Amino acid sequence: MGGRKVPDVVVRRLPLYLRVLEELDVEETPIISSHELGEQSGVTPGQLRKDLSFFGVFGKQGVGYNTLYLREELRRILRLNQQVNVGLVGVGNLGMALIHYHKPKEDPNGIGLRLVAAFDIDPQKIGKRISDVPIYSVEKLPEVIRQLNISIIILAVPAEVTEDIFRRCIESGVRAFLNFAPGKLSAPGHVRVHATDVTLELESLAYYR
Amino acid sequence: MGGRKVPDVVVRRLPLYLRVLEELDVEETPIISSHELGEQSGVTPGQLRKDLSFFGVFGKQGVGYNTLYLREELRRILRLNQQVNVGLVGVGNLGMALIHYHKPKEDPNGIGLRLVAAFDIDPQKIGKRISDVPIYSVEKLPEVIRQLNISIIILAVPAEVTEDIFRRCIESGVRAFLNFAPGKLSAPGHVRVHATDVTLELESLAYYR
DNA sequence: TAGATTGTTAATCGATTAACAATC
DNA sequence: TAGATTGTTAATCGATTAACAATC
Numbered sequence: 169m170g171g172r173k174v175p176d177v178v179v180r181r182l183p184l185y186l187r188v189l190e191e192l193d194v195e196e197t198p199i200i201s202s203h204e205l206g207e208q209s210g211v212t213p214g215q216l217r218k219d220l221s222f223f224g225v226f227g228k229q230g231v232g233y234n235t236l237y238l239r240e241e242l243r244r245i246l247r248l249n250q251q252v253n254v255g256l257v258g259v260g261n262l263g264m265a266l267i268h269y270h271k272p273k274e275d276p277n278g279i280g281l282r283l284v285a286a287f288d289i290d291p292q293k294i295g296k297r298i299s300d301v302p303i304y305s306v307e308k309l310p311e312v313i314r315q316l317n318i319s320i321i322i323l324a325v326p327a328e329v330t331e332d333i334f335r336r337c338i339e340s341g342v343r344a345f346l347n348f349a350p351g352k353l354s355a356p357g358h359v360r361v362h363a364t365d366v367t368l369e370l371e372s373l374a375y376y377r
Numbered sequence: 378m379g380g381r382k383v384p385d386v387v388v389r390r391l392p393l394y395l396r397v398l399e400e401l402d403v404e405e406t407p408i409i410s411s412h413e414l415g416e417q418s419g420v421t422p423g424q425l426r427k428d429l430s431f432f433g434v435f436g437k438q439g440v441g442y443n444t445l446y447l448r449e450e451l452r453r454i455l456r457l458n459q460q461v462n463v464g465l466v467g468v469g470n471l472g473m474a475l476i477h478y479h480k481p482k483e484d485p486n487g488i489g490l491r492l493v494a495a496f497d498i499d500p501q502k503i504g505k506r507i508s509d510v511p512i513y514s515v516e517k518l519p520e521v522i523r524q525l526n527i528s529i530i531i532l533a534v535p536a537e538v539t540e541d542i543f544r545r546c547i548e549s550g551v552r553a554f555l556n557f558a559p560g561k562l563s564a565p566g567h568v569r570v571h572a573t574d575v576t577l578e579l580e581s582l583a584y585y586r
Numbered sequence: 587t588a589g590a591t592t593g594t595t596a597a598t599c600g601a602t603t604a605a606c607a608a609t610c
Numbered sequence: 611t612a613g614a615t616t617g618t619t620a621a622t623c624g625a626t627t628a629a630c631a632a633t634c
Binding site: 179180182183184186187210245246247248252254260261262264265266268269281319320322343344345346350352360362364366367368369370371372373374375376377 | 396461475478553577582583
């Protein structure tokens with residue numbers, strides 16, 4: 169377990185399972201079957217079990233999965249059982265939306281994703297705080313990334329400057345990015361980029377409309 | 378051609394090819410090979426040719442693809458060779474970002490995606506225009522969808538109301554959606570939903586960081 | 587014990603890649 | 611014609627689904 173490489177499609181489904189488990193009332197549903205958890209996550213029971221099997225054994229035959237236990241195990245697998253510091257570059261409309269969208273985690277232990285810093289070039293914005301998130305100068309990227317131990321960067325800057333900022337973040341040791349600018353970022357092998365490209369989404373939708 | 382059903386992965390790559398072709402200078406590159414177009418799109422030459430073969434024959438053996446012709450054919454296949462009217466529900470920060478992001482298409486013929494209407498419940502916003510896009514009351518959704526012939530709706534509203542607005546749009550005949558709210562929308566078979574779920578993206582990134 | 591449900595293996599399905607005949 | 615590159619078929623790869631022995 170943990171040894172073989174896990175397919176990316178599998179990793180991407182784990183947060184889905186975790187979300188369903190987190191929405192569940194543990195008092196009400198202390199145990200859940202692959203049938204029910206699969207149903208609520210939109211996958212087949214078999215696929216759910218197969219996915220989990222990449223990481224170990226979490227259920228009891230004839231019984232099901234302990235809701236609380238599986239939840240914690242998924243957090244551990246996703247490395248969300250610790251504080252994961254996220255930085256946001258670009259405090260335009262999109263950046264603002266992301267800051268407001270981010271609920272500083274209702275979790276009591278302060279565990280999981282945490283937006284700890286935003287970056288912009290606008291002197292009007294630098295030094296301010298929005299929803300408790302401090303805004304730094306983009307110049308301070310390397311410094312702040314290290315000081316605050318930021319491991320994920322969200323890129324919400326204009327397309328023209330994305331590549332440059334991307335490069336600078338990599339140099340500061342960041343290996344995980346969520347990019348909202350159109351176009352592919354060329355990344356070294358150990359760097360992971362998840363992207364959201366609105367134009368591509370809309371254009372493929374046009375086919376189906 | 379056109380008969381068999383085309384895999385979704387293929388449809389989703391077409392806008393990528395189209396983008397590369399649109400960025401190309403036709404004077405400079407009147408003809409392009411599958412090798413070069415594939416390279417620039419991030420796919421193998423074989424995959425590019427396979428993808429295109431679902432829709433017909435577009436190249437010349439021993440030569441390559443006519444840049445201008447393939448561009449137009451891809452637009453036709455994606456149904457972007459006509460004005461495609463898009464509506465946006467929710468003019469918060471995200472909605473604003475999307476409005477500003479949308480360049481009303483530098484295309485001379487006014488062809489392709491066009492954001493023609495936004496909707497909100499805030500009386501302060503209703504009746505105004507942002508970047509030329511008029512803001513209507515959400516109450517007017519059915520009416521405006523029909524009048525402006527809107528075929529794609531972007532959902533940028535809070536999670537709690539997304540399902541409801543989604544339903545109302547479907548009732549008004551919309552069959553293609555881009556959803557930014559977290560959570561799965563349950564849609565009838567003929568309705569297509571592409572989704573961007575920031576939390577899921579970040580949580581799966583945590584695994585790779 | 588009988589019933590239920592997991593974990594896992596084998597079968598199926600679908601997508602990608604390799605290879606090459608067709609042909610410009 | 612010789613060289614190049616397409617369109618397409620066959621081989622491979624990977625992911626999903628079906629099925630069932632293990633076992634709670």
